[in-house]
Amino acid sequence: GQNIDQPTEMTATEGAIVQINCTYQTSGFNGLFWYQQHAGEAPTFLSYNVLDGLEEKGRFSSFLSRSKGYSYLLLKELQMKDSASYLCAGIDSNYQLIWGAGTKLIIKP
């Protein structure tokens, strides 16, 4: 079956760095998304990886290893506003999104 695994909850300190991991098993693979979702709001796009390696966008970076079925989202210089859920979604061979349950990130001062 198809499956996306990510931790349920993580806690980090303001100004620090946090890495949110995601492992995936999909029927075929056409890339992986990371989304940020604040409580009560729709998800917003953070990154898309389809090739191996690290993609950097400001404070956020996303990494993909297709051979390991693994991705991570790296958040640097954490700010209180980064407190949110982070959703990992794999894209299968039919271009269907397979969603993880999300990782709730709690930032403490």
Added chain:
Amino acid sequence: GAVVSQHPSRVICKSGTSVKIECRSLDFQATTMFWYRQFPKQSLMLMATSNEGSKATYEQGVEKDKFLINHASLTLSTLTVTSAHPEDSSFYICSARGSGDYPEAFFGQGTRLTVV
């Protein structure tokens, strides 16, 4: 990024009535639109996928006669919750995807439906 507009953002309706939610892609042609529902503190749950001009494909367990989806144009899809009940109260989110090699899905703002 592309813009997807969803309306209304909040709606309260009486049990037994129907509610229509609109999802529009404002600056691109959405060949595929997705409808999700999300209960508090839970992940997105895909309800259905619709391609412009064809019938929606519903996920297992989603009643197609209760959740009517229309995708009549490349910029508009609607979800109608018919004969709503309190258990239908949820956060409904649409997303739209254009054609091409970049399969990014853009989300609407979501609709908070409360059935009383």
